[in-house]
Amino acid sequence: MKIRRAQQFVKYSDQPVMLKLKRGQLAALSIAAVVIIVGVPLWWRTTETYRAWLPVSQIKELAKLQLHLSADVEVVFARGTVTPEQQKKVPLTQTQNMEHRVDEDTALSYRYETRYRTATIMEEDALNQPTAAEADLSLHTLSESPSGSLVVYVIPESSSLLPQNVDVYIGQRRTALLRIGSQMRVGKTLEQLLAHMEPRIKQVLHVMSFSHTDITAALSNRVRISPGNKESIADSMRAFKSSPGYEITFSLLNPDPKSHRLHWDIEGAVETYIQPLLTKLSPVANFSIDSQTLYYAMLGVNPRFDSSRSTYTLNADSLAHVINPVEARLGSNAASSNPVLNFLLYIPDAHHSPLYIHDHKKQQVPTNAFHSPRWGGIMIIRQCWVYNVNEFYEVDTVFPVDINIDMAKVMGVFLAQLRLLLGVQSSTPPPGFLVAPCGNAGLADWELDRLMWSRSVENIATATTTITSLAQLLDQIGNIVINDNIAQQVSSAVTSLQLAVSELEAGNLGFALQYSKEAILSSERAFFDPSLLHLLYFPDDQKFAIYIPLFLPMCVPILLSLLKIVSEARQKHREKKPKKD
C-alpha cells in the first residue's frame, strides 16, 4: 500500500528540470498578467476622484462673449412737422447697427430699430397741453411703452410746450419731445429731414438708452479697461457692484441726549419716500431696510467756529476721517452677506450747533451731506429742517429739548445719495436738453431701463467669467472632486446665460435681466461651493514616498522573473540559430 502511494506522487525535487522551469515561468507570467490586467486598473479606478460631467464645450463657446443689444425707437411726427408729400413715405422703418470690439474675447453690437410714423388724433390732443410735464403725463396714459424702448415725439417749432432755448424735453417715462426748426422742413425730402434730425436723435438715445461708455464700464469685471477720464473712474468706483440683494440701514446719531430729545418718523418716511423707489427697483435687486438710533456717537473730528457766520464748520478735507470712528458702532445684519448701504443723520450737540459743511471754496454745501463710494452717506441736520428748535438756546430753556425732524427734506438728500450709490448715473445732459425731475418714485422709467441694461450686461459678463474660470480651475487641478450638484449648477448657469444673451438680442430687457440674475446665482453657488477646496497638492517626493513601500516589494520579483524569462528565451533562440545554419 505504502509503495503504491509513494509511486503515485512524485516528489517535486525529482521532476525533470525543464518541467520545473516551465512551471516557474508560467507562475511568473500569470502573476504579472494578474497584476497588469486586474491590479493596475483596479488601483486606478479606486484612487480616481469622482468628477461629474461638465458642459466644457458650451463653456468655451461662452468664453467668447458676443453681446447684441437692441433698442426699439419710435419717432412720431406731430402735425406741422412734415409736409404732405413727406408724409406719404411715412411709415418707415430703419435699422442701424454698430459693432465694437472691446478685446479679443468680447464683442459688442448695438442695434437701433427706428420706426417713423405720424401722430394719432389722441396723441395730437395730448400734445396740445399747456406744459411739457402735462403733455408727458397724458401721452403716458395713452400707451405704455415696453421696457427698453423709447418714443420721441417731434413737435413743430411753433409749439409752445418747450421754453425758448430748449429743444429736447426728456420726460419721466420713456418719452421725449423734440422740437425741430422751421427751416428744416421747407422743400426737403424725407431723407434729408431724417438726416438733419439724426444727430439730435442720437443725443437723445445717448441720454435715455444704453451708451457705449456705460456698457463698457459694466464689463469691467471681464475686461481690465485702461482708465479713461477721471470722471469715469470715479463713477465706476462709486456704485455698488451688481448683487442679488442689498441692506439699507438708516441711523440717527445723537451725541447729546441730555440736550436733545429727537423724534423722527422713520417708518412713515421709509414707507412714503424710499419704498416706492425700491419697489420700482425690485426687478434689479432685493432690498431690506432697517433703522437704529445711536446715542453718544460723536463725529471723530472737531468742528471749527466760524465767527463771520457764527456757525460751526466742518471742512471738506476733514470729512474723510469722520467715517471710521462711527463705523465701528454701526453694526450689520450677521445673517446675510449682502452689501450694506449706511445712511447716517447726525444732530450736532448743543455746544456745536449749528454745524455746516464747507466745500473747498469755503461755501456752505446746500445739502450739508457727503457720501463715500460703496459705503453710504452722512448728513448733518440743518437748522431749518428741524421744527421746534431755537437758533440759540435761551438761558432758561428746559433740557432736553424736543426736536421733530422734517423727514421729507432728509429723505430727499438720502434718496439722491441712494441713487448715486446704486448706479443711476445722472450725467450732465447736452446743451438744449431739459430733463424732467424724477417723480415721487425717485427714478424715471428710462433711468430704470439704463440701469437694467448695465446690470444685465454686468451680470452676464461676471457669470461668464466665473464659469470659465471655474472650468479652467477644474481642468488644471485633476484632484478636485466634482459633485453632481456642482455639475448641475454649472449646467443651469450655462443655460441661463445662453437664454439671457438671446433675450438681450431680442430686446426683451426684463427677461434678459431675470435670466442674467439666475445665471449669476447659479454660477456663484457653483464657484463658491465649499466642497471645491483644493487641499490636494502633493509634491512629487511625497507621492514617491507613499507608493514605493507598497509597490516596490511586489514588483521587484515579478520584474526580475520576467527579465529572466526574456533572457532565457533569447538564449534559446541563439542556441537554435547555429542549428539552422
Next chain:
Amino acid sequence: MKIHHFLSLFSTYFLVDGVNIEDRAGQFFSSGHTNNWAVLVCTSRFWFNYRHVANTLSVYRSVKRLGIPDSHIVLMLADDMACNHRNPKPATVFSHKNMELNVYGDDVEVDYRGYEVTVENFLRILTGRLPPSTPRSKRLLSDDRSNILIYLTGHGGNGFLKFQDSEEISNVELADAFEQMWQKRRYNELLFIIDTCQGASMYERFYSPNLMALASSQVGEDSLSHQPDLAIGVHLMDRYTFYLLEFLEDIHPASKTNMNDLFKVCPKSQCVSTPGHRTDLFLRDPGSVLITDFFGSVRKVELTMETINLTDPIEQLESAESGELQKEMHTYADQLPVSEIIHQKPKQKDWHPPDGFILGLWTLILLVFFQTYGVKHLKHIF
C-alpha cells in the same frame, strides 16, 4: 454738477496752504480702492510660541488704530496666550519687555481661535468657499475695490508654513489661492507680509497680478526673536515684527509715508536675517503706494450736490385694529417639573453581569491559585 466739484478741487490749489489738494485728488484716482481688509494669522500653539501671538496682536493693534474696523479684520489666533495658565499676568499680551505695551487691549475681537485656525479654514476664507452658515464676521467679504493686508507668522521652512504643529500650507497652495481670488476679483491690491524662518520662499510662487510681498528672512535664514521678558519667561516678539511695530507707531491716518520706507524696516544689522520683498507683480510703483493704503482705511468722500424734492406728506400708517387687544392667557412652559422629580420613586435597577474589571480580577485570582497549587487542576475548570 460733479464737473464743477472736480474743477473746484483743482482750482483751489493755490488758495489752500499746507494741504496739497491736487496731490490728494490725484491720489483718489491713483489708488483705486474704496475699502480695506486685513487677514491676520498666527499659526502656532503652545506657550513658548507666545511671540507669534504677540506679533499678530501688534499688527492688529496698528491696523485698528489706523482706522480699519473690526468688521473688516479677520483675526486668527491659534492659541490663547492671554488666558493661558502659565501667563503670570492674565488677560495681557505684552510686546515690549518690562511690560511696557499690552497689545491685547480691551476690545480684541478674535474671529478664529484655537483649533479653528487650520489650513483649510485659512484657504476657505481667502477663496470664499465657506459653508452658508458662517457668520459675517468670519468671512472675507472683499470686492474688486478692496485692498487686503495678509499677515502670517509662525514656524516655517523652505516652501511651507506650519499650522498648529500638525499640518502645513505650501507656497504653491497659497499662490493658487491668490490666483482664485484674482479670478473672482476679490481684491484690488494685496500686501502679503510673512514673519517666519525662510519666509521669502512663501512668495516665490506667486503669479497673480497686483501682489506685493514682504518677508522677514531669505531662504536658508532663520528669523530670530527679539527679547525675552524674565518675568513672563518667554520671548515676547520676533525681531522683524518688533521693528515693524515701531515703524507703524509713527504712522497716523493722514501720513504720507510710502512703501519704500517699509522695505527698509529692520535691516540686517538689527534683524540678523535679511528681510526681502517682491514687487514685480505690482502694477504701481511702490514709491507711490502709501502705507495707509493697506494698513489704514482712509475713506474717499464726495460732497452730495443734489437733492430730490419730495412733496408728499408722510402717510400715517394705519394702526392695526387694536381697539381692544385680544387678551390671551400666556403661561411659562414648565421646564423643570420639580414636584414630579422629588416625588419619584427610585427605579429598580436591572441586573447587569459584572463588567471587565471584575472579570479580570477573578481571572487573576484563579490564575494565582492554580499557579500556587498546581496547573493540573486547571483542566477541571475549563
